[in-house]
Amino acid sequence: MRNEADIHAVLADPIRRRVLEDLARNPGLTASDLGEPFEISKPALSRHLKILEESGLVEREIDRQFRRFRLSARAETLDWLADLRMQALAPLSHLDQLEAESIHTMREVVAEMSNPVMMYSIGKDSSVMLHLALKAFYPSKLPFPLLHIDTTWKFREMIAFRDQVAERYDLDLRIFTSPDGKAEGINPFDHGAHYTDVMKTAALKQALDHYGFDVAFGGARRDEEKSRAKERVLSFRSKGHVWNPKGQRPEIWNVFNTRVNKNETIRAFPLSNWTELDIWQYIVRENIPIVPLYFAARRPVVERDGALIMVDDERLPLEAGETPEQRWVRFRTLGCYPLTGAIESQADTLEGIVREMQVARTSERQGRLIDQDQSASMEKKKLEGYF
Amino acid sequence: MSQRQPAAAASDAPLFVDAPNGLLRFITCGSVDDGKSTLIGRLLYDSKLLLDDQVSALELASKRFGTTGEGNLDFALLVDGLQAEVEQGITIDVAYRFFATDKRKFIVADTPGHEQYTRNMVTGASTADLAVLLVDARQGVVTQTRRHAYIAALLGVRTVVMAVNKMDLVDYDEDVFRQIRADFAGLASLLNLAQTHAIPVSALKGDNISSQAPTMPWYTGPSLLEFLETAPQTQSDFTRQPFRFPVQWVNRPHLDFRGYSGCVASGQIAVGDAILALPSAKSSTVKRIVSFDGDMQRARAGQAVTLVLDDELDISRGDLLCAPKDRAEVSDQFMATLVWMDEKPLLPGRSYLMKLATKTLPTTVSSIKHAININSFEKTAAKTLTLNEIAEVNLSLETEIAFDAYEENHQTGGFILIDRMTNATVAAGMLSFALRRAQNLHRQALNISKPQRAEQKGQKPRVLWFTGLSGSGKSTVANLVEQKLFAEGHHCMILDGDNVRHGLNRDLGFTDADRVENIRRIAEVAKLMVEAGLIVLVSFISPFRSERRMARDLMEEGEFVEVFVDTPLEVCEQRDVKGLYAKARAGEIKNFTGIDSPYEAPQDAELHLKSAEASADALADKVLAYLAAQT
Numbered sequence A: 001m002r003n004e005a006d007i008h009a010v011l012a013d014p015i016r017r018r019v020l021e022d023l024a025r026n027p028g029l030t031a032s033d034l035g036e037p038f039e040i041s042k043p044a045l046s047r048h049l050k051i052l053e054e055s056g057l058v059e060r061e062i063d064r065q066f067r068r069f070r071l072s073a074r075a076e077t078l079d080w081l082a083d084l085r086m087q088a089l090a091p092l093s094h095l096d097q098l099e100a101e102s103i104h105t106m107r108e109v110v111a112e113m114s115n116p117v118m119m120y121s122i123g124k125d126s127s128v129m130l131h132l133a134l135k136a137f138y139p140s141k142l143p144f145p146l147l148h149i150d151t152t153w154k155f156r157e158m159i160a161f162r163d164q165v166a167e168r169y170d171l172d173l174r175i176f177t178s179p180d181g182k183a184e185g186i187n188p189f190d191h192g193a194h195y196t197d198v199m200k201t202a203a204l205k206q207a208l209d210h211y212g213f214d215v216a217f218g219g220a221r222r223d224e225e226k227s228r229a230k231e232r233v234l235s236f237r238s239k240g241h242v243w244n245p246k247g248q249r250p251e252i253w254n255v256f257n258t259r260v261n262k263n264e265t266i267r268a269f270p271l272s273n274w275t276e277l278d279i280w281q282y283i284v285r286e287n288i289p290i291v292p293l294y295f296a297a298r299r300p301v302v303e304r305d306g307a308l309i310m311v312d313d314e315r316l317p318l319e320a321g322e323t324p325e326q327r328w329v330r331f332r333t334l335g336c337y338p339l340t341g342a343i344e345s346q347a348d349t350l351e352g353i354v355r356e357m358q359v360a361r362t363s364e365r366q367g368r369l370i371d372q373d374q375s376a377s378m379e380k381k382k383l384e385g386y387f
Numbered sequence B: 001m002s003q004r005q006p007a008a009a010a011s012d013a014p015l016f017v018d019a020p021n022g023l024l025r026f027i028t029c030g031s032v033d034d035g036k037s038t039l040i041g042r043l044l045y046d047s048k049l050l051l052d053d054q055v056s057a058l059e060l061a062s063k064r065f066g067t068t069g070e071g072n073l074d075f076a077l078l079v080d081g082l083q084a085e086v087e088q089g090i091t092i093d094v095a096y097r098f099f100a101t102d103k104r105k106f107i108v109a110d111t112p113g114h115e116q117y118t119r120n121m122v123t124g125a126s127t128a129d130l131a132v133l134l135v136d137a138r139q140g141v142v143t144q145t146r147r148h149a150y151i152a153a154l155l156g157v158r159t160v161v162m163a164v165n166k167m168d169l170v171d172y173d174e175d176v177f178r179q180i181r182a183d184f185a186g187l188a189s190l191l192n193l194a195q196t197h198a199i200p201v202s203a204l205k206g207d208n209i210s211s212q213a214p215t216m217p218w219y220t221g222p223s224l225l226e227f228l229e230t231a232p233q234t235q236s237d238f239t240r241q242p243f244r245f246p247v248q249w250v251n252r253p254h255l256d257f258r259g260y261s262g263c264v265a266s267g268q269i270a271v272g273d274a275i276l277a278l279p280s281a282k283s284s285t286v287k288r289i290v291s292f293d294g295d296m297q298r299a300r301a302g303q304a305v306t307l308v309l310d311d312e313l314d315i316s317r318g319d320l321l322c323a324p325k326d327r328a329e330v331s332d333q334f335m336a337t338l339v340w341m342d343e344k345p346l347l348p349g350r351s352y353l354m355k356l357a358t359k360t361l362p363t364t365v366s367s368i369k370h371a372i373n374i375n376s377f378e379k380t381a382a383k384t385l386t387l388n389e390i391a392e393v394n395l396s397l398e399t400e401i402a403f404d405a406y407e408e409n410h411q412t413g414g415f416i417l418i419d420r421m422t423n424a425t426v427a428a429g430m431l432s433f434a435l436r437r438a439q440n441l442h443r444q445a446l447n448i449s450k451p452q453r454a455e456q457k458g459q460k461p462r463v464l465w466f467t468g469l470s471g472s473g474k475s476t477v478a479n480l481v482e483q484k485l486f487a488e489g490h491h492c493m494i495l496d497g498d499n500v501r502h503g504l505n506r507d508l509g510f511t512d513a514d515r516v517e518n519i520r521r522i523a524e525v526a527k528l529m530v531e532a533g534l535i536v537l538v539s540f541i542s543p544f545r546s547e548r549r550m551a552r553d554l555m556e557e558g559e560f561v562e563v564f565v566d567t568p569l570e571v572c573e574q575r576d577v578k579g580l581y582a583k584a585r586a587g588e589i590k591n592f593t594g595i596d597s598p599y600e601a602p603q604d605a606e607l608h609l610k611s612a613e614a615s616a617d618a619l620a621d622k623v624l625a626y627l628a629a630q631t
């Protein structure tokens, strides 16, 4: 029998550790069972087994023509094996829990609904949602198309990123722009709230009706805003996509009732329980590609009503005396460029962004001019069928 | 104007502060206005996680809508996020909020106290590890406190901590607290709550919320937040239980890959482990555990994975994979507890859809064993269940399913009931155990087949189901149809509502529950007659769509012909052949269809007869023409 120091040397090898792990779970495995997870030759495995036997950790028995292995009493006393068992019983990390919950929601919806679609707004939440969807259905391809409501006023970098992503994952991407809005030349400068109504809310409803989607995944999170905090994971919309906040279906455990009545559709929010910080930590952990606008860089901006608006193209009418200046800025949330405020920032890495998040004193919706035009505006928009 | 990139803000906080005590999901519950939302708002505020713009929005809202007086913040407004809630000053639906300390992350569901919204409280409680049960120190434990405690215990919330709130309004009096704590202890032992603790607090002032309050030196226990930070979490327990995996989605990208996607509901699984698929009881072993990030050697409770098996089994969504040595039970008859959540009452005998894990199938409540009186927790007799009532019932399914007792496994023992007509979620249910009857009751094997009987009679057996108001002319038309069919040499039989009530259904009255049972029996009798090869004419008001649907579902495709005898109420009332309308109007008959009980007109009846537009004879001919066209 070997001493403690030798035992450490024996355990230093990953193959031998794995063999012990497997034997801890399934005593009586044969050499060929034990070799299955590895791509090593039989003699090489035999050498490892021999070392384990000589160290007194593993015993063999002959059962008819099979040699079977099990852990010795000595191995059972190893802290390391006890730790291993503990680890197997430890709760999942909270990101793992959130991930599994979201995947569960997506699979459930896809299994039960006939014509799902995923809203793809190109932002960080959409990027996480897409990533989760790829995980949920792997190795199958995404069992639904993506829908982007293009207001024609998105940042150019967003559009480029969108097309890259669609190509990389071979996605069925549907792009929809309000035909009325296009015909009437509706823009965010001259038409204000009407612009949002036509180019976003109405366009979304038109697109969903046009394709006959019965459920649309959206990347909304409950931590974004008070009325969203009230919404179910599956949000039912009656004719005209109207939300009825006072009559929501109970949602018990994770058992979803996806049955819809005539003219009823569902908005499904797999990211309901994620916070903004969770999103960023997950992007870091999973290395999820995001639009470069989230990273700080020198960009041409003008300051308007306290917001920094990026001059993304020549369509932005400059007011008298306004000249774009180059500043280090980034975006916490992305939308239509004339309506999205940048923040001054130096964070040009994911790590920098997370650090900034941890000390942030304002919410991300600050940067969205659309939500601030009246109190309870988000609830009102939802009542009208906006996400 | 900055030309060069300034140095990034220095911070030595670690990138991922993985809270050592993990994630805790909890709810606040208790009676209306006890301060639940205020408490959550206070916790969010004290945890310093509110952002500047949220705080200024709160200040603004407190000025406009606050209930807490000049210059005070109304913390409930942080949580009550719907316009209607702000206006009415109550919580209507659950709000989910998120906060964290350096010990733990929290997802909290603030539930409504109002009795009308109990189902929303159930929604919040169903996913909670812990419940903070509030009482108003001035009121003590009231009915709604008991109801919420009962529901929390029923749903298996492990830890219930009582927060005796508004201590500021009783001068922080220790005696008041002691009295309420004693009441709570009594309640807790009645409900078998494992972990109970009571804390005196003032949500409004922040006393004993996130730190010990100097106002109550006599209380030496933990503050609410300290309690929450260390309370046990349930998730890790699921890993110790036997392996369960409800198949959610069959993953089949191409012919060479067939995987079963789902979440591990409990236990663990490793490559090479044996599994058993239920209810078919076919066995196999796990060949691969597939994930987007590469194959895994093992997976445990809570993880979403895709399993590939060694054998090509016929497994589909709704099947349950489990450990062969510790398998789930299989049955089609159950004892279960229901929390009824719909305005329309539960009717025994009516067909509902049950969704258990990933499986959906029709079910009926065969009987209500007893309801629970929420004040005394005593068992009381009940024929129906109305909104917010709780009862133990027998459930009967058409096919067998795999399950565990809810107590052992929430995911394989918790189900919802869905109304087949409105699609509403009408109940949350918890399976207790299987009733063994299913195994004992073998159906007598029939030697002569149904087609043989039909052939002998030279006809296609069916049910003509005449529905319509009293006095609409159902029986008149049915009688004429029978005469005409008989004349053509068919074998028919009439089941008339009035006549059946005198015999077979003599014991039934006119409550909704009895009406359902009435129809169920008639439908079963009609089914036997169809089996015998007859053409059955049922003439029966049958006002409810779901009962007619139930009758339809009993028959085979094409056997059920719904005949809607459509006569306006005014006409029926004018005719009033039996003088019943007059009596109903006079209040002498209760629950009379069309007067004080609804008639749900068919939407897709095979035949729609408008009796005001043609003679009974012409209508009967229409029925015959339809039957001729169908054969």
Ligand SMILES: Nc1nc2c(ncn2[C@@H]2O[C@H](COP(=O)(O)OP(=O)(O)OP(=O)(O)O)[C@@H](O)[C@H]2O)c(=O)[nH]1
Binding pocket: B030, B031, B032, B033, B034, B035, B036, B037, B038, B039, B067, B068, B074, B076, B089, B090, B091, B092, B111, B112, B113, B114, B165, B166, B167, B168, B169, B201, B202, B203, B204, B205
């Ligand atoms: N004095 C005093 N008032 C309080 C305290 N906590 C809450 N209140 C007040 O009690 C009232 C009701 O508070 P809410 O938080 O809305 O009560 P709730 O339990 O959430 O009510 P529902 O959700 O509608 O059931 C408000 O006016 C609060 O300001 C407290 O500790 N002391």
Ligand SMILES: [Mg+2]
Binding pocket: B036, B037, B038, B076, B080, B090, B091, B110, B111, B112, B113
């Ligand atoms: Mg409240």
